[in-house]
Amino acid sequence: MSRFLLVVPPLTGHVYPAVGIARELTARGHEVAWTGSEAVLRPLLGPGEQVLGTGSRLFRAQGGHGLAALRSLWEGFIVPYARFTAKPLDAVVRAFRPDVLLVDQHTPAGALVAHRHGLRWASLAPGAMELGRPLRALPQVEAWMRELLGDLWQRAGLPPEEFTDPRFSPDLVLALTGPALTGPAPFPEQYALVGPVLSERPADPGFPWERLDPGRRTVLVTMGTLAGDIGADFHARAARALELCGPGVQAVVTAPRELLPAALPTGTVAVDRAPVVELMARGQLDAVLCHGGMNTVGEALMHGIPLVAAPIRHDQPFVAAQLVASGAGVRVPFPRVAPAALAAALGTVLDGTAHREAAVRVGAALRAGGGAGRAADHLEALAASIGRTRSS
Amino acid sequence: MEHPRPSPAQAPGRGAEVHPDLVSLLVAAAEAPPEWAALVTPQARLDGDLMLDECELATLAVLLRERFGAGADLAALRAGLDLAGLESLTVGALERALLPGRVSG
Numbered sequence: 240m241s242r243f244l245l246v247v248p249p250l251t252g253h254v255y256p257a258v259g260i261a262r263e264l265t266a267r268g269h270e271v272a273w274t275g276s277e278a279v280l281r282p283l284l285g286p287g288e289q290v291l292g293t294g295s296r297l298f299r300a301q302g303g304h305g306l307a308a309l310r311s312l313w314e315g316f317i318v319p320y321a322r323f324t325a326k327p328l329d330a331v332v333r334a335f336r337p338d339v340l341l342v343d344q345h346t347p348a349g350a351l352v353a354h355r356h357g358l359r360w361a362s363l364a365p366g367a368m369e370l371g372r373p374l375r376a377l378p379q380v381e382a383w384m385r386e387l388l389g390d391l392w393q394r395a396g397l398p399p400e401e402f403t404d405p406r407f408s409p410d411l412v413l414a415l416t417g418p419a420l421t422g423p424a425p426f427p428e429q430y431a432l433v434g435p436v437l438s439e440r441p442a443d444p445g446f447p448w449e450r451l452d453p454g455r456r457t458v459l460v461t462m463g464t465l466a467g468d469i470g471a472d473f474h475a476r477a478a479r480a481l482e483l484c485g486p487g488v489q490a491v492v493t494a495p496r497e498l499l500p501a502a503l504p505t506g507t508v509a510v511d512r513a514p515v516v517e518l519m520a521r522g523q524l525d526a527v528l529c530h531g532g533m534n535t536v537g538e539a540l541m542h543g544i545p546l547v548a549a550p551i552r553h554d555q556p557f558v559a560a561q562l563v564a565s566g567a568g569v570r571v572p573f574p575r576v577a578p579a580a581l582a583a584a585l586g587t588v589l590d591g592t593a594h595r596e597a598a599v600r601v602g603a604a605l606r607a608g609g610g611a612g613r614a615a616d617h618l619e620a621l622a623a624s625i626g627r628t629r630s631s
Numbered sequence: 632m633e634h635p636r637p638s639p640a641q642a643p644g645r646g647a648e649v650h651p652d653l654v655s656l657l658v659a660a661a662e663a664p665p666e667w668a669a670l671v672t673p674q675a676r677l678d679g680d681l682m683l684d685e686c687e688l689a690t691l692a693v694l695l696r697e698r699f700g701a702g703a704d705l706a707a708l709r710a711g712l713d714l715a716g717l718e719s720l721t722v723g724a725l726e727r728a729l730l731p732g733r734v735s736g
């Protein structure tokens with residue numbers, strides 16, 4: 240038996256994929272603990288998981304678009320969150336004494352503390368932002384990120400000559416995608432592309448299943464964290480597009496009610512939160528309109544459901560491009576797609592067979608990555624390889 | 632860093648200020664409806680105002696080279712900029728850097 244410590248940011252989309260890996264490790268008899276913001280983790284994980292809190296502080300919401308969103312991600316979250324959690328993480332590692340840390344790429348403090356204690360660590364890449372260098376065309380931006388990480392390394396008191404990019408473990412990088420999306424370009428040998436990891440989420444007893452009309456094709460609209468005018472504007476265009484799709488299409492829209500127009504197409508089910516994976520697994524969905532987030536795209540494809548992606552920020556444009564290249568979906572420009580064009584995109588994936596067939600094919604290829612089971616295999620192998628180097 | 636918001640609707644001479652081919656290429660790269668061209672002013676930032684993402688900018692780079700030749704190298708221009716420079720890159724600056732002698736208006 241080994242002890243694994245999962246270091247995750249207080250972001251739902253990063254926590255859920257790790258849940259499946261944690262449960263697989265636990266089922267194999269290992270001891271697993273989570274560390275991060277207990278206020279965020281506990282409601283997501285439930286009462287049964289071991290959570291070693293690092294304290295909570297409100298960080299800037301993930302918003303905006305393009306480079307402003309990238310700057311906000313790094314300067315408003317990744318760096319300050321790493322500084323905020325550095326000392327508590329050190330205490331957590333001393334108390335739990337893990338064999339291996341699994342560190343989300345956006346919580347670099349986990350890698351720094353592992354390095355300080357001489358512990359093995361694996362990186363978890365739940366998205367495409369730090370995978371395959373999507374920003375390699377902008378070398379000064381990549382250098383800016385490395386500089387921020389170098390500052391964190393220095394602040395942690397680690398020797399500069401030992402600098403290791405805390406996003407990329409030299410031993411194991413678990414990526415929740417697969418070549419069916421990333422393409423044929425090879426990754427370094429320590430990368431393991433295990434495909435999406437699906438995990439059960441807290442039940443949503445309030446979802447109005449009885450309102451789903453089996454005689455209509457169903458489109459799930461889920462745009463992640465959207466706020467303000469930009470969100471309301473998109474949802475107004477999406478509502479009009481769904482109306483243009485005609486009475487044969489019903490929408491399930493997950494969004495805060497204040498972002499939705501007063502009048503929605505007949506039969507629209509509008510909810511704050513939907514049981515997305517359950518909807519997919521029950522075969523209730525014919526298409527998904529989303530922001531191109533890796534989780535949603537992976538979940539839909541694993542269930543053979545084609546997508547329309549309207550990417551907003553971060554890795555979403557790159558994931559959307561991968562989706563298009565795979566043939567399993569189409570992309571529309573989030574800030575400016577007109578209702579008629581969006582309706583046409585939805586019609587393309589709903590009416591034809593090509594995208595659905597590709598989604599089934601890509602989904603099967605992603606499943607072949609092995610998911611949580613394969614991830615656990617790699618983590619066990621990493622744990623078995625260590626010589627029990629521990630800090631005092 | 633604060634940037635002035637463009638007011639394309641009030642911009643005098645809009646449409647004549649940016650090379651019409653460049654406007655067309657931007658509309659194509661953005662997969663935008665024709666009326667979106669009104670936003671394409673010299674002052675409009677590619678990122679913050681026109682909201683072009685990295686994939687759309689890569690498409691624009693290809694279109695520029697096809698239309699204006701290898702010298703119209705948007706990828707090289709952007710590769711030389713830091714984050715602040717990329718955030719503040721405007722249509723006008725792009726036009727001056729990549730299409731010298733073709734700037735209209």
